[in-house]
Amino acid sequence: MTRKFVVETYKITRKFPKDELFGLISQLRRAATSILLNIAEGSDRKSDMEFKRFLRMSLTSLEEVISGLYISIDQKFISKIEFDKLYEKANELAAKLNALIKSLSGR
Numbered sequence: 001m002t003r004k005f006v007v008e009t010y011k012i013t014r015k016f017p018k019d020e021l022f023g024l025i026s027q028l029r030r031a032a033t034s035i036l037l038n039i040a041e042g043s044d045r046k047s048d049m050e051f052k053r054f055l056r057m058s059l060t061s062l063e064e065v066i067s068g069l070y071i072s073i074d075q076k077f078i079s080k081i082e083f084d085k086l087y088e089k090a091n092e093l094a095a096k097l098n099a100l101i102k103s104l105s106g107r
Helices: 002-013 024-043 048-074 080-105
Strands: none
Touching: 002 024, 002 048, 002 080, 024 048, 048 080
């Protein structure tokens, strides 16, 4: 699910104005990629506590993407339909990450 979210983020930012290449495009792509990379890095940690820390960082990066999506729709880089689609996926991903964090807390 996270990989698909990253792919969708890259796909949607391809339509942005070229002058955003080193601005919002880069920021959104780095934040989306960070979600996946933090999950991967955290999963290799020695303790559940460390893994949870990386999962929380993933959630923070996800919130960064959501904020970028709001900027994107305000600037009319994306449509309301595109925003809603990615926003819904972001919320689903957040729910899964929160559920994983909660399950690790119960161990």
